[in-house]
Structure formats: C-alpha cells, structure tokens
Amino acid sequence: MSLTQFHVPTIDISPYVGHGTEESRRAVASDLDYACSAVGFMSITGHGIPESVLDGLRRAIDGFFALNPADKASYIMPPDVNRGYTAPKSESLSLSLGVESATRMNDFFEAFNVGTGDGVDNVWPAVDGFVDAVETYFAHAARVARTLTQIFADALGLAPDFFESITNNSLDTLRMNNYALPPGEIELDGELDGMGEHTDYGLVTVLWADQVAGLQVVGSDLRWHDVSPADDAVLINLGDLTARLTNDRWLSTLHRVRPPVVDGNIVRRRSVAFFHDGNLDATIAPLDSCVEPGEALHYEPVTVAEHIAAKLAGSRGGKSNTTATREAARARAAIPALR
Numbered sequence: 001m002s003l004t005q006f007h008v009p010t011i012d013i014s015p016y017v018g019h020g021t022e023e024s025r026r027a028v029a030s031d032l033d034y035a036c037s038a039v040g041f042m043s044i045t046g047h048g049i050p051e052s053v054l055d056g057l058r059r060a061i062d063g064f065f066a067l068n069p070a071d072k073a074s075y076i077m078p079p080d081v082n083r084g085y086t087a088p089k090s091e092s093l094s095l096s097l098g099v100e101s102a103t104r105m106n107d108f109f110e111a112f113n114v115g116t117g118d119g120v121d122n123v124w125p126a127v128d129g130f131v132d133a134v135e136t137y138f139a140h141a142a143r144v145a146r147t148l149t150q151i152f153a154d155a156l157g158l159a160p161d162f163f164e165s166i167t168n169n170s171l172d173t174l175r176m177n178n179y180a181l182p183p184g185e186i187e188l189d190g191e192l193d194g195m196g197e198h199t200d201y202g203l204v205t206v207l208w209a210d211q212v213a214g215l216q217v218v219g220s221d222l223r224w225h226d227v228s229p230a231d232d233a234v235l236i237n238l239g240d241l242t243a244r245l246t247n248d249r250w251l252s253t254l255h256r257v258r259p260p261v262v263d264g265n266i267v268r269r270r271s272v273a274f275f276h277d278g279n280l281d282a283t284i285a286p287l288d289s290c291v292e293p294g295e296a297l298h299y300e301p302v303t304v305a306e307h308i309a310a311k312l313a314g315s316r317g318g319k320s321n322t323t324a325t326r327e328a329a330r331a332r333a334a335i336p337a338l339r
C-alpha cells in the first residue's frame, strides 16, 4: 500500500464475540494492532448487534428529533452536565482540542446524550419506546466496547484484566447525532461544519452511522478522506486516552462531519457514538510496554476525570482547551486554515 492511499480496514471480531480458537483470536488482535497503528479507525463486523436493535434505535432517535424545537429545548442541560439535548450550533467540537473551528462557526449537529459512570441521572424524553430502545442499544454498544478492550489487551501484550481495572465503573456516554437543518435556516454558501474537527476523548468509540457521506477522517497524508460504514458494520475509532496509554503507538485520529448539500439542502444524516472513557478516578499514563528504551514519554499522567472535564469545557462550555497540545498540533498540520 502506498503511503498516500487511505483505507479503513474491516475486521471481523466474531472470534472474540463467540468462542473462537486461539489462532483465530491472534489473527484478529494482529489485524486490529495494524489498524490502530496505521489508521485509528476500523470497520467492525461480527459484532453481534441484532438488526432489530438497530431498527429500534433508529425509530427512537427519529421520534425524538421530530419533536418541535421548544419540546426538544426542554431537555437542554447546563454545559457541565453532558446529558440531554444539544441544540444546533450550541457546541464547537474543535474547542475540545483548543483550536478554533476552521469555519469559525458552531457545529450544526443536534444531539441527545445519555450515560453512566458519573453518578448523574439521565434525562429521558417523552417519546414512546425511547427508553427501552436506547437502553437496549446502549447495552450492546457497551458489550462491543468491552470486547474491543479485551482485544486491545491481547494486541498490546497486557494482562487480560488490564482494562477491567480501569473500566469497571466506566464513564460511558451515548450520543445520538442528527445532522439536518430546515431549508433557509442557514447560509449554504460557506463551508458548513456538521461537527467540527476533533479527536474523541476517551478510550474507544463505537459508532453506528447512516451510510450517507459526511464523516471525514485525516489520513497519514494529512488529507481528509470520506468514511462510511460497510453494510452490517459499525465503525470503531480510538480516543485520546488510548493514544496516551500507548504513547502514540496507536492513533487518536482527527475527524469531522460535513454532510452533503444537494440543491441547497443538507442531506439528513444520523449517527450514534458510544464513548467508552474509563473510570473517572483512573490515572492514564503511557504503559511501560508501549515505550521503547530511550523513547520520550509523550504525556504526563492524567485522571480520566481531569481529561474529560477539560475536553467538555471546550466543546460544551466554549472554553478553549489548552491542555491538548499534541492533538492541537496534529489538527493544525492537517488544516492549513488553522496554521
């Protein structure tokens, strides 16, 4: 493969979801190691999430986002509570990195968040079937994330229970994203950010998305590339805490969302991101096994709570994150407008 070719590997994780042989599991761990080192994004099949569960999830989010704006606004929470409804143009993901949005406007996605691991109560919308459908999907996404960390441990040569020790009361957040604005509500002449450039914050993200284009990922060529999930696949990407644990042996890849505009209208796109972030009191520092003798440590130790709070103060609170120096440098390298 030439250096400039960009390809998101597809990995069938069924040997870990079921009882695969040692050999088949070793092959999965080795493929995943390559994908995490070279791309930071992969497409996962064999995850065992039933189509009926995804159908239920799609119905639930369609039901919620179809509510009128005033009803949706009644579920808005303060910036320091990462739950409930986010109205269009009220977050700027690039501020989680400490870089201004390339287009200098807030992101037009709207979202609804639920989560666990921080002792905060969820808010639930008055939409028939929403709680059941979202909780059922949440449980599957959490299972897939934990299966992935089991593969991570094998791929990194760690003790099988390594991730268990930092994720047994994990901060896990499910964000349901809707990229749609009624015609006339925005000016369609500039470049529009559905969601500004960012890296995910935690350990690993399980992403279900419509096959509508829009997700763009920076490759090793420092260019943006379109990515959509293959049939029956979910996308996986690594977050900053895994880059920190592995001293950048594995990549937390910069991405953004720019849904297509056809005849002056945004083509509606939905995605659902499950962020598996780790225990709030866990300390994340480069693992000995990921640092070569003589290699510099790229990161100081940080707790999950400190790291996530600085990120959310950026994206939700509008307070540019000054602690993400390495991630911001990568963003600037990728986006000439930010230099």
Ligand SMILES: O=C(O)CCC(=O)C(=O)O
Pocket: 175, 177, 195, 200, 207, 209, 215, 255, 257, 270, 271, 272, 273
């Ligand atoms: O909509 C997408 O495909 C990506 C969403 C995303 O990057 C996020 O929610 O962090």
Ligand SMILES: [Fe+2]
Pocket: 198, 199, 200, 255
């Ligand atoms: Fe993301």
